[in-house]
Amino acid sequence: MKVSSVFKFRSPEIRALHLTWIAFFITFYVWFNMAPLASSMLKSVDWLTPDDLKLFAICNVALTIPARIIVGMALDRFGPRRVFSVLMVTMSIPALAFAFGDSMTQLLVARLVLSSIGASFVVGIHMTALWFKPKDIGFAEGFYAGWGNFGSAVAAMSLPTIALSMYGGPDGWRWAIAQSAIVMAAYGVYYWFAITDGPDASSHRKPRKTAAMEVSSWADMIKLIIWTIPLVGVLAILVWRIQYMGYLSVTGATIAYLVIVAIVIYQIVQILRVNLPILRKGVPEDDKYSFNSVAALNSTYFANFGAELAVVSMLPMFFEETWGLNAATAGLIAASFAFVNLVARPMGGMVSDRMGNRRFVMLCYMFGISVGFLMMALLNSSWPLILAIAVTIGTSIFVQGAEGATFGIIPSIKRRITGQISGMAGAYGNVGAVVYLTIFTFVTPSQFFYIIAAGAFISWVICLVWLKEPEGAFDDEYYVSSVDRDIETQSLKNSKT
Amino acid sequence: MKIMIAYDGSRNAKLALAQIVNMFRCNQPLLVLVGVVENPLDATDNNETLFQQERDELKQHLQEGVTFATGEGFEAELLLAEGDARKMLLQATQKLSPDLLVIARHSHQPDGGIIAKSLTYFVDELDYMTFGSVSSFLARRAECPLLILPSP
Numbered sequence: 001m002k003v004s005s006v007f008k009f010r011s012p013e014i015r016a017l018h019l020t021w022i023a024f025f026i027t028f029y030v031w032f033n034m035a036p037l038a039s040s041m042l043k044s045v046d047w048l049t050p051d052d053l054k055l056f057a058i059c060n061v062a063l064t065i066p067a068r069i070i071v072g073m074a075l076d077r078f079g080p081r082r083v084f085s086v087l088m089v090t091m092s093i094p095a096l097a098f099a100f101g102d103s104m105t106q107l108l109v110a111r112l113v114l115s116s117i118g119a120s121f122v123v124g125i126h127m128t129a130l131w132f133k134p135k136d137i138g139f140a141e142g143f144y145a146g147w148g149n150f151g152s153a154v155a156a157m158s159l160p161t162i163a164l165s166m167y168g169g170p171d172g173w174r175w176a177i178a179q180s181a182i183v184m185a186a187y188g189v190y191y192w193f194a195i196t197d198g199p200d201a202s203s204h205r206k207p208r209k210t211a212a213m214e215v216s217s218w219a220d221m222i223k224l225i226i227w228t229i230p231l232v233g234v235l236a237i238l239v240w241r242i243q244y245m246g247y248l249s250v251t252g253a254t255i256a257y258l259v260i261v262a263i264v265i266y267q268i269v270q271i272l273r274v275n276l277p278i279l280r281k282g283v284p285e286d287d288k289y290s291f292n293s294v295a296a297l298n299s300t301y302f303a304n305f306g307a308e309l310a311v312v313s314m315l316p317m318f319f320e321e322t323w324g325l326n327a328a329t330a331g332l333i334a335a336s337f338a339f340v341n342l343v344a345r346p347m348g349g350m351v352s353d354r355m356g357n358r359r360f361v362m363l364c365y366m367f368g369i370s371v372g373f374l375m376m377a378l379l380n381s382s383w384p385l386i387l388a389i390a391v392t393i394g395t396s397i398f399v400q401g402a403e404g405a406t407f408g409i410i411p412s413i414k415r416r417i418t419g420q421i422s423g424m425a426g427a428y429g430n431v432g433a434v435v436y437l438t439i440f441t442f443v444t445p446s447q448f449f450y451i452i453a454a455g456a457f458i459s460w461v462i463c464l465v466w467l468k469e470p471e472g473a474f475d476d477e478y479y480v481s482s483v484d485r486d487i488e489t490q491s492l493k494n495s496k497t
Numbered sequence: 498m499k500i501m502i503a504y505d506g507s508r509n510a511k512l513a514l515a516q517i518v519n520m521f522r523c524n525q526p527l528l529v530l531v532g533v534v535e536n537p538l539d540a541t542d543n544n545e546t547l548f549q550q551e552r553d554e555l556k557q558h559l560q561e562g563v564t565f566a567t568g569e570g571f572e573a574e575l576l577l578a579e580g581d582a583r584k585m586l587l588q589a590t591q592k593l594s595p596d597l598l599v600i601a602r603h604s605h606q607p608d609g610g611i612i613a614k615s616l617t618y619f620v621d622e623l624d625y626m627t628f629g630s631v632s633s634f635l636a637r638r639a640e641c642p643l644l645i646l647p648s649p
Binding site for chain 2: 003005007126129130134135138141350354356407411415417422470472474475
């Protein structure tokens with residue numbers, strides 16, 4: 001598949017790709033419609049404090065992880081077309097509730113519910129996978145992810161202008177957010193009718209459902225459990241933060257903690273249920289894979305996508321306050337961070353393909369992120385603005401390229417469970433965002449950048465030690481691994497009976 | 498004498514095979530046709546069946562190639578690999594140490610309008626610069642003699 005083929009609008013899969021990235025783009029636009037309007041909100045609503053807005057930013061990425069789990073189940077049952085449409089239409093409700101919220105509780109709850117919209121990424125990836133052949137899928141998914149993520153940049157660029165000049169007045173921001181919600185609902189309805197699940201709707205290919213990731217050794221199972229705990233456990237941080245700021249009673253917090261603990265325990269039980277029988281039987285040598293690579297990629301996505309979500313949420317305010325700009329200009333400049341997505345993310349995947357050494361590319365990118373954020377930590381009002389913008393763009397090229405490189409390695413760890421590996425890594429992006437944004441409530445922007453740089457550096461070390469270069473294999477000594485063959489014969493038997 | 502041919506069933510690969518058959522007939526070499534299926538870069542499990550189909554197709558192509566070569570009176574065998582085409586070909590030469598590795602260079606015929614053409618040109622140029630193409634990668638690293646057949 002050539003880059004130029006994205007212009008062949010007549011071919012159905014290219015149409016599907018365009019329809020789907022636009023859907024993803026709109027969901028991201030809505031997801032990040034608060035950051036660029038933060039200062040306008042502070043001006044027009046007198047009972048809001050900057051601390052409240054920082055809390056909203058955490059809420060904005062909190063429920064994405066549980067939503068991903070639910071959306072994953074829904075995908076298996078209903079297929080991506082319906083899930084995407086329903087997601088867009090239903091999520092316009094909390095967006096509207098946020099737009100016209102006039103109490104702290106309403107704003108907080110609306111933002112929390114709205115954070116589920118981040119699960120849209122998974123839906124679109126599945127849709128893309130239904131339409132494209134294995135040869136083209138890497139390019140198609142990179143294109144989809146890059147252009148979709150670009151939605152947060154367009155939100156930062158356009159929303160302040162819409163709020164200030166189109167609507168104007170103290171309630172301008174409300175109408176700007178409401179408008180994005182209405183567009184999303186309308187597109188959700190359109191999407192339902194405009195697309196099918198794959199080239200022929202009858203062949204809705206289902207991924208094999210398993211409750212938890214399979215591992216190859218007892219040590220790997222322990223690692224998997226350790227790496228699973230933060231996926232939902234990270235929400236405890238948010239509960240603690242909300243209670244600490246006085247918006248939640250001790251009883252409410254306790255209930256929330258118990259729910260989180262229950263979910264974590266349930267996930268661990270699932271892991272044990274899936275893996276104990278497998279490990280007792282013993283995993284054949286040719287089916288083994290190392291969980292360390294998965295852990296390393298979780299850490300990279302934590303440090304790059306997590307950082308991106310966190311930085312996109314605070315950058316407009318940072319520029320506004322540091323250089324004394326107005327909201328529209330600050331939004332425009334802050335958008336330069338996310339703007340690079342168009343090229344940087346697909347480029348990360350491409351570089352990873354081309355260089356022939358994916359591990360090395362990943363390491364370079366992670367190191368680049370550390371350096372980039374170190375530079376951003378040094379930014380202050382004495383820097384010329386143009387230089388600050390250059391540093392911001394340079395950093396984001398590395399951040400988004402690393403996202404692309406992460407998704408370039410994921411498929412080659414263990415092909416049979418790629419879906420689960422990418423789901424886990426993707427969720428770690430949100431874990432990163434929650435952790436970083438929580439830290440942000442305690443520190444100044446430049447300390448915050450130092451912390452992100454440290455996070456990226458730690459991830460670099462983890463990759464250096466744990467990440468292995470994906471290996472190919474020859475047919476004569478390796479057909480499909482023996483377990484794959486067992487599964488195939490089983491399914492053949494099942495289909496005959 | 499053992500000659501290894503990178504073979505994917507494309508028109509170029511078929512032409513290359515025919516050319517090798519003509520060139521080396523008097524040496525009576527053993528021909529090894531190597532095909533590589535690239536792992537899909539998919540972040541879901543959806544493409545597993547499609548991937549298997551692609552794999553079977555390639556195997557079929559290789560078998561056709563072998564049949565053609567044996568029909569011409571050569572000894573021939575096939576080798577199928579999964580993974581990165583460049584690396585797997587390199588590994589195959591290390592594994593079987595042939596006397597000659599033959600690659601048909603892919604032809605890039607840009608199609609479409611001016612935008613598509615210039616985009617394609619740009620991306621291909623990046624490919625050559627970064628040793629993206631199989632032939633340039635192997636030209637640098639192969640440890641056996643290498644014959645690159647330009648596409649007609």
